[in-house]
Amino acid sequence: MTVHIPGALRSYTKQKSEVAAEGKTLAEVLAALDCRYPGLRFRIITEQDTIRPHIRIFVNEEQVRDLSVAIQPDGQIQIICALSGG
């Protein structure tokens, strides 16, 4: 599947706005991403495996809050930096 990377995280992906990743769940996809782009996961997921307060993750345009959600091989994942004030 394709993962859309926000500008704030592209320093990890060598400025790529889209990267491919594999996994049956969101947790597996994020783990795979972190293997390729070390450090990326912790900036958006806490040590308690929760999505950070100003990060939103959409799977096929639907917001998800749980890393256990299943991902289809042709799925689209969007990581969004939500507004966080001046």
Added chain:
Amino acid sequence: MTPSTKATVQRAAIGSVVLLIGTRKGAFILRGNRTRRTWKLSAPMFLGHIVHHVVLDPRDRRTVLMAARTGHLGPTVFRSTDFGKTWKEAKTPPAFPKAPEGQNGRVVDHVFWLTPGHRSESDTWYAGTSPHGLFRSNDGGVTWEPFSSINDDPQYREWMGTVQDGTPDGPKLHSILIDPRDPRHLYFAMSGGGVHESVDGGRTWTSIVQGLEVVEGFDAATVTFHDPHCIRLCPTNPDRLYQQNHCGIYRLDRAVGRWIRIGKNMPKKVGDIGFPMVLHPRDADTAWVFPMDGSTVWPRVSPGGKPASYVTRNGGKTWTRQDKGFPRADAWWTVKRQAMAADVHEPVGLYLGTTSGEVWASRTGGTSWTCLARHLPEIYSVEAAEL
């Protein structure tokens, strides 16, 4: 413990001074020449990051660690081994352990404080976080391990309280100090949550709050009510500590065993509330504070809009106002606990960063001040280092 000669070898420096500045929107370096008369400001580093602390490792004078996060992205530590030319992120930044299923674990919101380890432990660093957490790195800041003896201890967790119990920007673990005579002798402070000491490298800890006052109506015997803002350990006499607290300015001589409120000798209309405290590198009787308005709703600005440092040269018996060069009125800023520092020159240079984004310096131990930089973002930390 008796002071050894190893704790008294701080000689006046002759090199150039650099200021490492952490702000709400990135980090900056101000480089001074040898006379400390001309300064050059760097371009912003990690522009847009919230940088709470930037610290040069005095053991190699090349490694710099930076505590950073952004409004969106979680906390991390950036590390440079070439004095800021290039940076790498910590492999495992400070983080609390994953809680067992069904329990709520804690989450590091930001890394607040960085302290290089003892000079005999070249790759050791300590970090304090918000919410309260103490961490250690043994590899120069690449990986970080929590101190379970603090972070998971039921008594300490009770003293830490919840996130709601902390300061407006979150509860802070700060002022991590290392006895220059003994790498196992550590101190740290929590806002609020008291001052604590270990003599076995952090395996066990003892609270040292005797003599400290708390907000009226609360019980001073309860550690959680103690709100230290900044603790400093005298380089030339590690058995003496100074403290700027929510409830006054204090000195602790270990032989005496209790904190003495030396702030009572400050002018009444200024008071003895503030955030930072800075010590002379060679004189254990000399210290500086930067008072703020702690009355009514705690405006946290310079009292009366008239900024000034205050110096004691006799261990707190008397204080002298130092406002030459500062605005005479209408300056409604203050200085945060990590944003005031001293160099090791003679006379001692003092540096401070304001909540309004200005950097001020004195080449004469505070007798006169000049502005080195304006229009920076809100300044969280200033560290003076020798190159």
